Amino acid sequence: MATQRSENPTELKEEKIAIIGSGLIGRSWAMLFASGGYLVSLFDTDSRQVRDAMTNIQQQLTMLSERGLGRGSLSADIQFSRIKASTSLLEAVNNAVYIQECVPERKELKRAVLLEIDAAMTSTAILASSTSAMMPSLLSDHLTNKDRFIVAHPINPPFYVPVVEIVPAPWTADHVTTTTSEIMDAIAQVPVVFFKEVDGFSVGRIQFAILSVAYDLIKNDICDVDAIEVAMTEGLGMWYAFYGPFEVEHLNADGFLDLCNKYGEAVYRVQKTFAAPEKMEGPTAERMREQLELFCPLDKLQKKRQWRDERLAALSRLVRDLDKEEATPSGDN
Template sequence: MATQQSEQTTELKGDKIAIIGSGLIGRSWAMLFASGGYLVSLFDTDSRQVKDAMTDIQKQLTMLSERGLGRGTLSADVQFSRITTSTSLLEAVNDAVYIQECVPEKRELKRAVLLDVDAAMTSTAILASSTSAMMPSLLSDHLTNKDRFLVAHPTNPPFYVPVVELVPASWTADHVTTATSEIMAAIGQVPIVFYKEVDGFAVGRIQFAILSVAYDLIKNDVCDVEAIEVAMTEGLGMWYAFFGPFQVEHLNADGFMDVCNKYGEAVYRVQKTFAAPEKMGGPTAEKMCQQLELFCPLDKLQEKRQWRDERLAALSRLIRDLDREEATPSGGN
C-alpha cells in the first residue's frame, strides 16, 4: 500500500482548493493539496491565527524537504507559494472545486459554518468535513447542496498519516464520493469509502475500543500507562504498521478460519470480561495524566508532536521504499 505520492513529476494545477479553518488539521490539509500542485486558499476569521499557520507550514515544508521526507516533486518554496490566505469566506470559497471544512469539533458551529459555505460555493463544488466522529447526515440535512457533501475524515496529523475515511450521507451523490476518492489518491492519501454512515466511523470506533479496554486496565490497577504504551509500540503497533487486525490473525495461524476454530472460544471468553464503557475522567484520568507527563510534560507537547511527525514521515517513506523494492523485478535496476 502506497503512503506517499509516486516519483512522477508533480504538475501544477489550476484548480483551487479551499480550507476552512487554519488549525493543525487545516494546516496539514493545506500542505497536502499544495504538495499535489493545487492552488490552496486557507481561510480563518482570525488574521493572527492565519499568520501563525503560514509560519508553521513554511517551517514544516522546509524541514520535510531538508530531510527528504516531503511529498511529490515540487520544492518546498513552490509548495508554499501555492498557498494563499484569506479572512473572507466568500473570497476563499469563490471558484473552489473542493472545500475542506476544519473548524473545531462542535456540531452547531460546524453546521453554521457549513451553511455559510453552502451559500457561497458553486453548484459543482464538493464540500467535505474533517469531523472525526459526527455523522454526515447530522451536519448536512439543512444544506441546499447536501448532495455534494460528505465527510472526509483524516487521521491526525493528515500530512503524516495517509488514511482518509470518506463517509457519505444517504443523499450524497455517488459521483461526489468517487471524485473525492480520486482527489485524495492524487495527493498521496489512502481513501477508504464507506457504504453507509456509522457513529465514529471505522478508525474512531477501533481507537475508542482500544482506549476503553486500556482505561479499564489502568482503573483496576492491572498495569500502568507505560505497560500499555509498550504493549502497543513494541507489540500490536509493530504488526499494525503493515497489516490490519484480520490479516494479522490470518497470518498467525493457518488462515482466519483456523483462528476461529482454535482460538474463537478463548477470544470470546476474554471479550465477555470487558467492562461496559465509561466516560473517561476523575481519579483514573488524573493518575494516567501524572504517568503520561513523566514521558511528556505539558510544556513539551509541541516538541513531542514534531518528534512524532518526523517519525511518521520516515515510516511512510520506509513502507514506500519497501513496497518499491518488492515491485522491482529481481536483478532489475
C-alpha cells in the same frame, strides 16, 4: 492491505481547493493539496491567524524539503506559491472545485460555517468536513447542496498519516464519494470509503475500543499505563504498522478460518469479560495523568509531538522504500 503511493512527477493543476480554517488541520490540508499541484485558498476570519499559518506552512515545507520528507516532486517554493491566504469566505470559495471545512469540533459552529459555505459555493463543488466524529447527516441536513456534502476525516497529523475516512451522508450523491476518493488519491492520501455513516467512523471506533479495554485494566490495578504503552508500541503496533487486524490473524494461522477454528472460542471467552464502557474520569483518570506525565510532562508536549511527527515521517519513508524494493524486479538496480 496497504496501498502503495505513486511517485510519478507532480503536475501543476488549475483546479482550486478551498480550506476553511487555518488551524493545525487546515494547514496540513493546505500543504497536502499544494504538494499535489492544486491551487489552494486558505481562509480564516482572523487576518493574524491566517498570516501566522502561512509563515508556519512555509517553515514546515522548507524543513521537510531539507530532510527529504516532502510530498510529491514539486519544490518547497513552488508548493508554497500554490497557497494563497484569504479573509473573505466568498473569495476563498469562489470557483473552488472542492472545499475542506476545518473549523473547531463544535456542532453548532460547524453547522453555521457549513451553511455560509453552502450559500457561496458553486452548484458543482464538493463540500467536505474534517470532523473527527460527527455524523455527516447531523452536519448537513440543513444545506441546500447537501447532496454534495461528505466527511473527509484525516488522521492527526494528516501530513504524516495518509489515511482519510470518506463518509457519505444518506443523501450524498454517489459521484461525490467517488470524486472525493479520487482527489485523495491525487494528493497521495489513502482513502477509506464507507458505504454509510456510523458514529465514530472506523479509526475512532477501533481507537475507542482499545481505550476502553486499557482503561479497565488500569482501573482494576491489573497493570499500569507504561505496561499498556509497551504492549502497543513493542507488540501490537509492530504488526499494525504493516497489516490490519484481520490480515495479522490470517497470517498467524493457516488462513483466517483456521484462526477462527483454533482460537475463536478463546477470543470469544476473553471478549465476554470486557467491562461495559465508562467515561474516563475521576481517580482512575487522575492516576493515569500522573503516570503519563512522568515520561511526558505537559511542558514537553510540543517537543514530543515533533518527535512523533519525525518518527511517523521516517516510518512512512521506510514503508515507501520497502515497497519500492519489492516492486523492483530481481536483478535490477
